[in-house]
Amino acid sequence: MSEPVDLVALHERAQSRRVVVVGGGVGGLVAALELAKIGVRVTVLEAADRLGGAVRSGEVAGLALDLGAESYATRGGHVRALIEDLGIADLVVRPGTGAGGAWVAGVPGVGAAPLPKGGLLGIPGNPFGEDVRRVIGWSGAWRAYLDRVKPVLTIGHEQSLGRLVESRLGKRVLERLVAPVTSGVYSSSPERIDVDAAAPGLNAAVTRNGSLLGAVLQLTEERRSAPGGAVEGLRGGMGRLVAALAARLEELGAEIVTGAEVVSLEDGEVRVEGGDAYPADAVVVAVEEGPARRLLAPRGSLAPEPPVAGPVVEVVTLVVDAPALDAKPRGTGVLTVPGSHTAKALTHVTAKWEWVAEAVPAGAHVVRVSFGTADEAPATEGLDERGAAVLALAEASRMLGVDLDPSQLLGQRRERFRQSQPGSVIGHADAVADARRRIREIPNTGATGAWLAGTGLAQVVPDAIAEAARIRHELLFADPAG
Numbered sequence: 001m002s003e004p005v006d007l008v009a010l011h012e013r014a015q016s017r018r019v020v021v022v023g024g025g026v027g028g029l030v031a032a033l034e035l036a037k038i039g040v041r042v043t044v045l046e047a048a049d050r051l052g053g054a055v056r057s058g059e060v061a062g063l064a065l066d067l068g069a070e071s072y073a074t075r076g077g078h079v080r081a082l083i084e085d086l087g088i089a090d091l092v093v094r095p096g097t098g099a100g101g102a103w104v105a106g107v108p109g110v111g112a113a114p115l116p117k118g119g120l121l122g123i124p125g126n127p128f129g130e131d132v133r134r135v136i137g138w139s140g141a142w143r144a145y146l147d148r149v150k151p152v153l154t155i156g157h158e159q160s161l162g163r164l165v166e167s168r169l170g171k172r173v174l175e176r177l178v179a180p181v182t183s184g185v186y187s188s189s190p191e192r193i194d195v196d197a198a199a200p201g202l203n204a205a206v207t208r209n210g211s212l213l214g215a216v217l218q219l220t221e222e223r224r225s226a227p228g229g230a231v232e233g234l235r236g237g238m239g240r241l242v243a244a245l246a247a248r249l250e251e252l253g254a255e256i257v258t259g260a261e262v263v264s265l266e267d268g269e270v271r272v273e274g275g276d277a278y279p280a281d282a283v284v285v286a287v288e289e290g291p292a293r294r295l296l297a298p299r300g301s302l303a304p305e306p307p308v309a310g311p312v313v314e315v316v317t318l319v320v321d322a323p324a325l326d327a328k329p330r331g332t333g334v335l336t337v338p339g340s341h342t343a344k345a346l347t348h349v350t351a352k353w354e355w356v357a358e359a360v361p362a363g364a365h366v367v368r369v370s371f372g373t374a375d376e377a378p379a380t381e382g383l384d385e386r387g388a389a390v391l392a393l394a395e396a397s398r399m400l401g402v403d404l405d406p407s408q409l410l411g412q413r414r415e416r417f418r419q420s421q422p423g424s425v426i427g428h429a430d431a432v433a434d435a436r437r438r439i440r441e442i443p444n445t446g447a448t449g450a451w452l453a454g455t456g457l458a459q460v461v462p463d464a465i466a467e468a469a470r471i472r473h474e475l476l477f478a479d480p481a482g
């Protein structure tokens, strides 16, 4: 018969344990919260002078804006549950619908056109749809239609999204519809995207339906009837989530130290630049892949360098006095055909988020221009702040189809990010499984964050919760003598 659990002893044990969480991005803060909730003594060490990591808020032209992540996917319900738990559900907002969707720019012979609705990663279900034909033309539509008559067995199981789309639907669908989406969303070309990771079920649906077009129609239909699939944001910006996490941690007695770059993990303590050491019965490493590997490698068998470095992305946020943008000429934003612009994407923030539109003076607008993919360094790299703003403004002019002059600039800010390798890149799932296995061999050590969980808060939050639960269990139930 198993022994009864002594709850008082468990609680006392939790209170006697110290955990250091390395990294104060959302992953680190959520892991810290999961541990602090049960009474564990938690310290969060963050290298930067502010918390949040890729969720970065800041002031531009007197407005408090998101400079990094600006929303979360509702898929899975994990981020929403966290927001509710933190008591800030009243801040949840949905993107405005009045502006229409996103556009695609740089289409040869066409320029800019609305991104067709209802597809999957840009792959249309019906190539003759008016909105699809506008982008790929009649010849592109007929070429895509060949998919319906091609024998399905010629593809079998295709791993590369790019190869699947090109072989079934042709170059125009690939270059004009799918590449803008993968470049904008995953910072990667379609060739490097793993179909099974980016569009689970698509390969099987191709086999079932006998065509890629049929498969996309079936999956988009299923998604329409399933809950989720949308994004939400927070009034005041996603920075509110970081502030609420920090406030809750402080209420629970956790210690948060910024400006503390961790340089080594040793047995029983964590060292920061400058020499301070923090005692730790366990550690959760919640930093980007490069620093995570450098910290964890000396403790076990993990390689100290990432197999592939993630893309560097620069986001230039511009506040412009431009009443011409009141008409929301390109909906909520623009993706570009790779090679046609130096920028990969633009978000018309004041068209997308009502709370931002309400905050700006009449005629003023906020646009965010993003540069840099896995295949191309950001064109703004090496430019000074003003130079980056002028380039971003010129790109915004072309993408929005509205002349914007530097004299209209009310404020600008450039932020640089090293993104983790998107989870849907070919080979990434195996690399992550291998890394997790090696990390689990290190006693009392956990790791979380976008490089393991996949990019996006909808992935980062549940992964941090699960990893904190694993460490909690190890701390409370491992035999101290063993």
Ligand SMILES: Cc1cc2nc3c(=O)[nH]c(=O)nc-3n(C[C@H](O)[C@H](O)[C@H](O)COP(=O)(O)OP(=O)(O)OC[C@H]3O[C@@H](n4cnc5c(N)ncnc54)[C@H](O)[C@@H]3O)c2cc1C
Pocket (backbone or CB within 6 Å): 022, 023, 024, 025, 026, 027, 028, 045, 046, 047, 048, 051, 052, 053, 054, 055, 067, 068, 069, 070, 071, 072, 073, 260, 261, 262, 263, 286, 287, 288, 291, 313, 315, 417, 418, 419, 448, 449, 450, 451, 454, 455, 456, 457, 458, 460
């Ligand atoms: C421009 C951009 C836009 C995005 N937009 C969205 C979006 O709209 N929706 C969405 O869901 N996701 C979005 N994402 C992705 C999402 O923001 C990230 O996946 C998520 O925030 C990553 O959280 P994290 O905790 O894993 O890592 P990070 O946020 O990268 O945090 C890691 C932290 O560790 C710190 N650190 C590093 N080294 C050390 C060290 N040695 N010692 C101590 N601290 C250290 C860093 O300073 C950083 O604060 C976006 C990402 C970017 C870059």
